[in-house]
Amino acid sequence: MNASTDRVDPALVAGNRRQLAGYRAEHFLWEVKEGVGTITLNRPDRKNPLTFDSYAELRDLFGQLKYATDVHAVVVTGAGGNFCSGGDVHEIIGPLVKLQAPELLMFTRMTGDLVKTMRACPQPIISAIDGVCAGAGAIVAMASDLRLGTARSKTAFLFNRVGLAGCDMGACAMLPRIIGQGRASELLYTGRSLGGEEGERWGFFNRLCTPEALLEEAQKLASQLCEGPTFANGITKTMLHQEWAMTLEQAIESEAQAQALCMLTQDFTRAYEAFVAKQKPKFEGN
Structure with missing residues (x-):
């Protein structure tokens, strides 16, 4: 684990x-x-x-x-x-x-x-x-x-x-x-x-x-x-589906909340650290 x-x-x-x-x-x-x-x-x-x-x-x-x-x-x-x-x-x-x-x-x-x-x-x-x-x-x-x-x-x-x-x-x-x-x-x-x-x-x-x-x-x-950030990919799929029934204002707020959640993931930190080190990030989906 x-x-x-x-x-x-x-x-x-x-x-x-x-x-x-x-x-x-x-x-x-x-x-x-x-x-x-x-x-x-x-x-x-x-x-x-x-x-x-x-x-x-x-x-x-x-x-x-x-x-x-x-x-x-x-x-x-x-x-x-x-x-x-x-x-x-x-x-x-x-x-x-x-x-x-x-x-x-x-x-x-x-x-x-x-x-x-x-x-x-x-x-x-x-x-x-x-x-x-x-x-x-x-x-x-x-x-x-x-x-x-x-x-x-x-x-x-x-x-x-x-x-x-x-x-x-x-x-x-x-x-x-x-x-x-x-x-x-x-x-x-x-x-x-x-x-x-x-x-x-x-x-x-x-x-x-x-x-x-x-x-x-x-x-x-x-x-x-x-190989990508699979947790974030799941959020993308969820938002692509849910935003069909939203106004633009609702969609923007929902995406703000979703993206803030993704910023809490270790994959987001890994991407930053890899960028600083001029390396390709290795995402783990968490």
Whole structure:
């Protein structure tokens, strides 16, 4: 334990800090290496669709990440040259048409909770998107902090194509903030695919990579984030999310409080001392 942990009551630590490198995922692949957690949706024969089980497990894992001490950035990718084809037609869509309102609301709240936990966990999330990225897969990409794509990626918010509204899992709130109101409206009304190069121009993708280098580039970016002041990165993510609903005056005051808190960290002192010594700071996340 480090010095800051030694000062904390063990019962508080036990309830609020945990290691997730040893977590055994049941419905996707999970690996932690040098602070980077990688989620691989692993049903390549069906282009990696989500099921009731994988929705719930993803929701729960992102919820646990709030307390993880050994994961400082997360990469989400798909196996077999595709990201995610959305909800499984046979395992989700078929059963949904037989349910009544209370159970349908249970499902839609569960899917929304996945987005909530993705936004609430302090770790930056990077989606590495190749091939098909549709429906709920497009939502997972949208809910990530950063998106790397390929020229052959095809992102589609397909909800209206199956008789549903485009207001799914926060799409009407988040997508316009990423690509603009008009462009988001086009995608949500038509359900058409957004190609990789167009997605980069629109700002949906931070950059494009070759398919062969995509995962490596995403994990490299995640590693760079892990080398930074991870506590401060978590504050940045929190403020980027919370300030959507604030006035400018509220945002400035909230940032003043958040930045003052970061100034109390040892990482802030380390950065100053490294600058004085003309060295690169070695951040430890405290």
